[in-house]
Amino acid sequence: MKNKTLLLFAGLTLLSHTTCSADDVHWSYAGEEGPEKWGRLSSEFIMCSLGRNQSPIDLAEFIEADLKPLEFAYQPGGTEVLHNGHTIQVNYAPGSTITVDGREFELKQFHFHAPSENIIKGKPYPLEGHLVHADSNGNVVVVAVMFTEGASNTALKEAWQQMPNRAGAPQPLSTPADAGNLLPSDRDYYRFNGSLTTPPCSEGVRWLVMKKSITASKDQLAKFTQVMQHPTNRPLQAVNARAVLQ
Numbered sequence: 511m512k513n514k515t516l517l518l519f520a521g522l523t524l525l526s527h528t529t530c531s532a533d534d535v536h537w538s539y540a541g542e543e544g545p546e547k548w549g550r551l552s553s554e555f556i557m558c559s560l561g562r563n564q565s566p567i568d569l570a571e572f573i574e575a576d577l578k579p580l581e582f583a584y585q586p587g588g589t590e591v592l593h594n595g596h597t598i599q600v601n602y603a604p605g606s607t608i609t610v611d612g613r614e615f616e617l618k619q620f621h622f623h624a625p626s627e628n629i630i631k632g633k634p635y636p637l638e639g640h641l642v643h644a645d646s647n648g649n650v651v652v653v654a655v656m657f658t659e660g661a662s663n664t665a666l667k668e669a670w671q672q673m674p675n676r677a678g679a680p681q682p683l684s685t686p687a688d689a690g691n692l693l694p695s696d697r698d699y700y701r702f703n704g705s706l707t708t709p710p711c712s713e714g715v716r717w718l719v720m721k722k723s724i725t726a727s728k729d730q731l732a733k734f735t736q737v738m739q740h741p742t743n744r745p746l747q748a749v750n751a752r753a754v755l756q
């Protein structure tokens with residue numbers, strides 16, 4: 511992740527569109543490089559246009575299912591904060607996992623979108639956190655958590671204090687962030703199959719959306735939107751043939 515980020519910035523500095531890999535392709539949340547155009551910006555982004563299991567979605571119709579309790583084994587491992595030009599991301603040290611379908615996925619990073627990307631029964635939230643996990647084969651699990659305005663969130667404290675104003679390399683956090691504080695105490699969740707919500711929009715992502723929201727303070731919510739300067743949510747995608755389990 512770190513090397514990839516460094517490569518990205520090297521790529522941006524030496525920008526030459528004819529030789530770019532997908533990592534170097536500019537995209538944005540509006541205009542000529544906005545979500546409607548993502549699929550045409552690079553051949554590697556084709557799923558953004560052609561995918562039929564894309565995220566985010568409006569979670570509105572549910573299928574009753576016997577969803578197993580999620581097994582989180584998190585430690586305070588958020589060691590770096592990064593402004594990557596699209597979001598604020600906290601990189602996570604190895605050793606924190608979630609077990610889904612009897613398989614272990616390691617927490618790699620968490621980051622945010624404002625307003626929320628997924629919406630629940632038509633309702634958007636001011637902020638959505640994505641906890642991104644992967645197994646050794648690169649299969650991805652995203653745990654999504656919605657924020658409402660209320661008490662300040664301790665998981666955000668250090669990253670928000672040290673939040674870079676501009677895109678750049680990761681900065682070490684003075685105190686490791688604890689992703690456990692991004693989980694509601696009630697761990698009931700919705701589940702569906704989806705994609706990354708940013709290019710390359712790869713599918714096959716297991717989405718687990720917490721039913722209960724958590725809070726961030728008015729100042730915490732404001733700081734993220736001020737630093738990002740524009741909305742950071744991909745528009746809703748068609749549900750198509752998918753089921754949202756609850």
Ligand SMILES: [Zn+2]
Nearest residue numbers: 621623640707
């Ligand atoms: Zn995300």
